[in-house]
Amino acid sequence: MNKNIILCGVGGQGTILASRLIATAAMTKDIPIKTAETIGMAQRGGSVFSHLRLGQGTNSPLIAKGEVDLIIGFEPGETVRQLPFLKKGGAVVVSRRPVMPVSAMIGKSSYDPEKMIAYLKEHTERLIIVDADRAARDLGSARTLNVVLLGAALESGELGLTEEDLETAIQQKVPEKFVELNKKSLAWIRENGKE
Amino acid sequence: MHKEFLMGNEAIALGALAAGVDLVSGYPGTPSTEVLETIARRNPGHVYVEWSINEKAGMEVAAGAAYTGARALVTMKQVGLNVASDPLMSLEYIGVKGGMVVLVADDPGPISSQTEQDTRTFGMFSKVPVFDPSSVAEAYEMIQEAFDYSEKYGMPVFFRATTRVDHGYETVEVKDPEEYYVNKAEGFVKDSSRWVIFPRLSVKNHALIEKRNAELKDVFSEYSRNRIIASSGSKGIATQGVNFMYTLDSLRGRDVRILRVATPFPFPEKLALQFLDGLDEVLCIEELDPVIERALTFVCGKYGLNVKIRGKLTKDMPASGENSMEIIDKAITAFTGIDGKRSEEVMEKLPEPPELPVRPPVLCAGCPHRASFYAVKKAMKGQKTIYCGDIGCYTLGNAAPLDMCDTCLCMGAGIGIAQGVWHIEPDTKSFAFVGDSTFFASGITGTVNAFYNQADMTLVVLDNSTTAMTGHQPHPGTGRTVMGQIVEKVSIEKVLRAIGLKVVETVDPLDFDLAVETVKRVAEEPGVKAVIFRSPCIAISKPKGHSSVDPDKCIGCGKCIRDLGCPALIKDTDGKKARIDTSLCTGCTLCEQICPAKAISGGNKNDTAEGRRHE
Missing domain, CATH: 3.40.50.970 (Thiamin diphosphate (ThDP)-binding fold, Pyr/PP domains)
Incomplete structure (x- = not known):
């Protein structure tokens, strides 16, 4: 099995932990994995992305355009930014909740998240939209959006891993008092359905 | 041996521990920081680790340790090397007793730096040999070899990785602590003819350095990480670092001979001659300076070879910035005249998207x-x-x-x-x-x-x-x-x-x-x-609650948003009144204090640095 995955969002949204959970799950199944992460200045509210490559026979940590099986988007605009990487027929998971940039708030730029969702609907065949606000209300926390999105990624069938694999990874990587919340978050899409 | 999923910088750190490093110093700087942090975290007990106050101090501390026969590592980002260059330039003339590796992280792009300087070029300038790893797993092995070469020749060496290796992750087979090399430092032996730099010593040692570096060209031609991948054609690609990996994945069946350069200085000239033999044209795929391109052009001139060397200087590759898979694929297509077969069907060209959000990095909410x-x-x-x-x-x-x-x-x-x-x-x-x-x-x-x-x-x-x-x-x-x-x-x-x-x-x-x-x-x-x-x-520090806006009191003047630019301050759905994103707000109270309508309350600023993350 070979899977190319991009996680994208805004610095501080938890993309790196989500990437670590996928990697941990892959490793316990002995699937080779390579990733490239954004660490540094962009973590302060900039655009961030992780490239993940699961399976044998890859050399480069970066993925070429048009070769991504699955984009896990933490934010609508950031997901559109990465869309040229998606291969034909690839799947997209996106959180509907925007992160408004300061530049837009003070009128130095404009950003209309609804247009991003419309663009994604028009140009992707397999799109799962996650209602992050509803998930946060149900779960009582907005902090596990990353794991809710991993649950949606499982539903897409392009992650190449099972819910049990990710649960095992959560047990290894998440502090014990948050394990239950994270497991609930992982199952949220399956139980509550996509938007 | 056991397997771990490691960041490049973690792999470099574990490699240094496996090489028996005794002292590690450095100053933080992206993308180098995690090397020293990992050594502190995985310290088997005997390793002295410090954050020095700057790179110059770190370089001097590491040199002192290496004078005693200890194995020393000093870590920094590329611009940090500028700060440390004064002691390093002279240290190259003095030499070391224990292995000493100068880890410098270069940042093509640049992604988190002021400059796109190339430590390979600094290697030539300072006469310090340079090791340039291509992957996380290789970096783990290569830093151990770098210590061995350093110690064998009594010279400091550069271990220069770039962001995609430093901050890439990979599963790596690593040694258990019991398998680590144990270094026995002899101790400092007084000898002012060796350790005190004077013009007379510099004259003598300069000649020795040039002789040694000439020998190292041959030694490195035999170093297995400098290698050729054969082909039947008359075109070749010379490459380095993570670009070697990009190139391998971008070939897609196109038949070219490959030269991977792991030690750009001293340049493995004999191996390069072997690579050039029978070729008409070479494309150099590298980031930052055209180091390999210049070296191959020089070799062609020196030996009178009729091989066209292409790269940055001939405008076949971008002169600056980070390479992407697309840049390399296009360059290989232009160079070979063959459009590589793609493993997957590419999406139809997407129409221009709506205006994308502009996100320069900003100060955190509550900063x-x-x-x-x-x-x-x-x-x-x-x-x-x-x-x-x-x-x-x-x-x-x-x-x-x-x-x-x-x-x-x-x-x-x-x-x-x-x-x-x-x-x-x-x-x-x-x-x-x-x-x-x-x-x-x-x-x-x-x-x-x-x-x-x-x-x-x-x-x-x-x-x-x-x-x-x-x-x-x-x-x-x-x-x-x-x-x-x-x-x-x-x-x-x-x-x-x-x-x-x-x-x-x-x-x-x-x-x-x-x-x-x-x-x-x-x-x-x-x-x-x-x-x-x-x-x-x-x-x-731990946030003590968050502020909130009383919509009845807010007059929608926009002062808080307009003046402060805090990511937690957003406009409400009416487009006028302020609202606070409670997932970001730390309750610093700055907006409360400047609100002319006194409409914001509930925050509680921190007075002390409690709950430190890195205890």
């Missing part, structure tokens, strides 16, 4: 630097000013709406620039902003210089009790070391007073009115004077 900048801005309103910034999170004070960083050059430079501007424009109120870690790294000399030379300027120290941008490392002002010792804090106030500054005032920027009043008063004093804004970074 005390926001209050400091806004206080100075308010205090100096209407006056002719210059705000000289520096390197750290507070460089982000340049962004709208704060717009409080008129210059930024390199670590510590803001103080000298503020002084220089004032000498030419004495009617300008000159300010230099410097962070606490940067003050210790390189702010003190500039302050002494300004004081001694009778400047009139205000030094603003933004003390958030940590080295924030690089991930919250301790420094001399924090009272902690990377090895976990609790030590006496170096007081910024006392340092400034000892230099001779008469006015040194410390204030919490989140006591906003007091902060503004303090700046107004201090800026009027003659000579060099200082305001220290002290409030902990939000990442090392």
Whole structure:
């Protein structure tokens, strides 16, 4: 099995932990994995992305355009930014909740998240939209959006891993008092359905 | 042996431990920081680790250890090497006894740096051999080899990785601690003819260095990581670092001979000749300087070979910036005349998307630097000013709406620039902003210089009790070391007073009115004077609740959003009134204090750096 995955969002949204959970799950199944992460200045509210490559026979940590099986988007605009990487027929998971940039708030730029969702609907065949606000209300926390999105990624069938694999990874990587919340978050899409 | 999923920098750290490193020093800097942090975390017990106050100090500490026969590692980012270059240039002439590796992380792009300088070129300039790894797993092995070469030839060596190796992750087979090499340091042996640099010694050693580096060309031609991948055609690609990996994945069946250069200096000339034999054309795929391209062009000239060398200098590759898979694929297509088969069908060309959000990095919600900048801005309103910034999170004070960083050059430079501007424009109120870690790294000399030379300027120290941008490392002002010792804090106030500054005032920027009043008063004093804004970074203090806007009281004036530019302050659905994103707000209360309608409440600012993450 070979899977190319991009996680994208805004610095501080938890993309790196989500990437670590996928990697941990892959490793316990002995699937080779390579990733490239954004660490540094962009973590302060900039655009961030992780490239993940699961399976044998890859050399480069970066993925070429048009070769991504699955984009896990933490934010609508950031997901559109990465869309040229998606291969034909690839799947997209996106959180509907925007992160408004300061530049837009003070009128130095404009950003209309609804247009991003419309663009994604028009140009992707397999799109799962996650209602992050509803998930946060149900779960009582907005902090596990990353794991809710991993649950949606499982539903897409392009992650190449099972819910049990990710649960095992959560047990290894998440502090014990948050394990239950994270497991609930992982199952949220399956139980509550996509938007 | 066991398997671990490691970041490149973690793999380099574990490789150094496996090589029996005894002492590790360094200064934080993206993308190098995690090497030293990992060594501190995975320390088998005997390794001395320190965050030095800057790269020059770190280089000297590592050299001292290597003089005794210990194995030493010093870590830094590429611009840090500029700071450390004084001791390194001379150290190359003196040499070392124990293996000494100078780890420098280069940053093509640049993604988190001021420059796109290339440590391979620095290697040629300083005559220090350079190792250039291609992957996380290889970096683990290669740093062990770098220690061996260093020790065998009694020379410091560069281990130069780039961001995609430093911050890539891969599953790596690593040694268990019982399998680590154990180094026995002989101890320092007095010999002034060896350890004291004088012109006579430099003349002798320079000749020896040139002889050694000439020999190393042959030695490295046999080094297995410098290698050729054969083909039947008459075209070749010469490449390095992570570009070797990009190239392998971009070939897609196109038949070219490959030369991978693992030691760009001294250049493996014999291997290059073997590679060039029978080729018509070579494309050099590398990042930063055209090091391989120049070396191959030189080899062709030296041996009279009729091979066309292409790359950056011939405009076949971009002269600057980071390479992507697309850039390399296109270049290989143009070079071979063959469009590589793709494994997957590409999506149809997407139409132009709607306007994408613009996201320059910003100060975090609740960052005390926001209050400091806004206080100075308010205090100096209407006056002719210059705000000289520096390197750290507070460089982000340049962004709208704060717009409080008129210059930024390199670590510590803001103080000298503020002084220089004032000498030419004495009617300008000159300010230099410097962070606490940067003050210790390189702010003190500039302050002494300004004081001694009778400047009139205000030094603003933004003390958030940590080295924030690089991930919250301790420094001399924090009272902690990377090895976990609790030590006496170096007081910024006392340092400034000892230099001779008469006015040194410390204030919490989140006591906003007091902060503004303090700046107004201090800026009027003659000579060099200082305001220290002290409030902990939000990442090392626990938020105590968050603020919220009372929509009945909010008059929708937009002042909080427009003036502060805090990511937690957003417009409500009506597009006018302010709302607070409670998932981001730390309750710093700055917006509460400036709201003209007193419509915001509920915050509770932190007074101390509690709940530190890196205990």
